[in-house]
Amino acid sequence: GRIVRLDTVTPSEKALEIAKTTGKNAKLVELVLRESKRFLKTSKQTLIVEDLRDIVNINAGIDKSNIKGADRYALLPIDPDASARHLRSRIMKLTGKRVSIIICDTYSRAFRRGQVNFAIGLAGINPFVDYRGAEDLFGYVMQVKFSAIADELAAAAELVMGQGNEGVPVVIIKGLNRISFGEDSSFTDLVIGEKEDLFRNVR
Amino acid sequence: GRIVRLDTVTPSEKALEIAKTTGKNAKLVELVLRESKRFLKTSKQTLIVEDLRDIVNINAGIDKSNIKGADRYALLPIDPDASARHLRSRIMKLTGKRVSIIICDTYSRAFRRGQVNFAIGLAGINPFVDYRGAEDLFGYVMQVKFSAIADELAAAAELVMGQGNEGVPVVIIKGLNRISFGEDSSFTDLVIGEKEDLFRNVR
Numbered sequence: 001g002r003i004v005r006l007d008t009v010t011p012s013e014k015a016l017e018i019a020k021t022t023g024k025n026a027k028l029v030e031l032v033l034r035e036s037k038r039f040l041k042t043s044k045q046t047l048i049v050e051d052l053r054d055i056v057n058i059n060a061g062i063d064k065s066n067i068k069g070a071d072r073y074a075l076l077p078i079d080p081d082a083s084a085r086h087l088r089s090r091i092m093k094l095t096g097k098r099v100s101i102i103i104c105d106t107y108s109r110a111f112r113r114g115q116v117n118f119a120i121g122l123a124g125i126n127p128f129v130d131y132r133g134a135e136d137l138f139g140y141v142m143q144v145k146f147s148a149i150a151d152e153l154a155a156a157a158e159l160v161m162g163q164g165n166e167g168v169p170v171v172i173i174k175g176l177n178r179i180s181f182g183e184d185s186s187f188t189d190l191v192i193g194e195k196e197d198l199f200r201n202v203r
Numbered sequence: 204g205r206i207v208r209l210d211t212v213t214p215s216e217k218a219l220e221i222a223k224t225t226g227k228n229a230k231l232v233e234l235v236l237r238e239s240k241r242f243l244k245t246s247k248q249t250l251i252v253e254d255l256r257d258i259v260n261i262n263a264g265i266d267k268s269n270i271k272g273a274d275r276y277a278l279l280p281i282d283p284d285a286s287a288r289h290l291r292s293r294i295m296k297l298t299g300k301r302v303s304i305i306i307c308d309t310y311s312r313a314f315r316r317g318q319v320n321f322a323i324g325l326a327g328i329n330p331f332v333d334y335r336g337a338e339d340l341f342g343y344v345m346q347v348k349f350s351a352i353a354d355e356l357a358a359a360a361e362l363v364m365g366q367g368n369e370g371v372p373v374v375i376i377k378g379l380n381r382i383s384f385g386e387d388s389s390f391t392d393l394v395i396g397e398k399e400d401l402f403r404n405v406r
Binding site (some may be wrong): 002007040041045046048056058064065066067068069070087106108109110111112113114115116117118127128129134135136137138140142144145146147148149151152153157159160162163164165166167176177179180189190191192194195197198199200201202203 | 221223237243244248249251258259261267268269270271272273302309311313314315316317318319320323331332334337338339340341343345347349350351352354355356358359361362363365366367368369370375379382388392393395396397399401402403405406
């Protein structure tokens with residue numbers, strides 16, 4: 001993984017400046033800057049960024065928990081889809097079974113308290129179930145329903161894997177025939193741009 | 204349930220005005236007004252509101268799909284926790300088993316494409332797993348991790364129940380000992396206020 005020792009990081013001018021105004025550790029701010037395309041919100045409580053992978057999250061997903069070593073932080077994969085594809089092909093080779101891979105990470109959310117697991121890397125799975133144009137139980141043609149099933153699978157996995165010292169890094173989900181294999185999957189389909197995002201300007 | 208025939212609704216002045224500027228059906232706008240405390244965003248694409256239950260959602264959660272009758276819409280329960288408690292006590296009486304109830308609904312989200320199931324009513328369950336103050340695998344004391352397990356259970360349920368014509372209104376989840384029963388549960392714990400919500404002012 002991408003583990004970084006904080007004492008090896010030299011903060012830039014910009015990191016020092018942000019650290020000063022926010023009261024945050026300048027080395028950590030420097031790491032967040034390196035992992036981000038732009039900062040969306042900079043406050044004493046939080047740095048919310050659009051990270052290198054276009055995911056909107058806190059601190060570019062840089063995490064301290066469950067990393068061995070007091071001064072060590074984990075960065076998200078540079079290309080989570082590539083990581084997922086690599087895992088997938090290895091598992092398929094070793095087991096002879098067709099599998100899909102979802103790499104997940106825990107996120108805070110707008111409007112809701114607490115964190116849930118989200119999909120941040122995909123291989124071999126269609127991340128959505130698209131109901132648009134299909135009929136419901138009474139023949140009404142649905143216009144909006146478009147389930148982000150990869151995020152729901154990630155959330156379901158967290159029920160078993162936990163976030164603390166459970167020591168369950170992998171969850172196997174079987175027997176769900178509503179979910180379809182797909183060879184061109186990418187987590188980027190789950191990321192919604194500013195223009196399309198209905199919730200982006202809600203205060 | 205709270206099923207409303209749209210042709211019985213008389214739009215108010217305010218509904219007519221919003222309908223005019225947004226191009227939406229005035230009767231539907233009137234229903235959304237009645238079900239909301241305040242409108243957070245009013246545009247051609249969407250009405251985002253803080254509804255009577257303090258949930259931030261689109262159209263106050265008023266839904267057309269899987270409602271019998273072309274002109275009929277379903278409103279969310281007035282008090283989803285009370286509905287959940289009622290279901291819980293009936294099921295415990297009939298089966299002799301201790302159960303928890305999560306009432307869920309599908310929502311669009313900020314920053315992510317597609318919808319997922321959220322918990323909107325609770326009975327007999329602690330909606331969170333709180334890791335704050337606990338040690339991770341390597342002895343680091345976690346400061347933020349606070350899993351919204353009720354939302355993850357709702358998301359997991361959607362994997363089976365679907366949103367279309369699957370006809371699976373109820374999902375039974377068993378054997379998860381990370382989740383704890385709790386007698387004072389309320390979905391309102393899952394709702395985060397404007398001041399505390401780190402993502403509220405992100406554009």
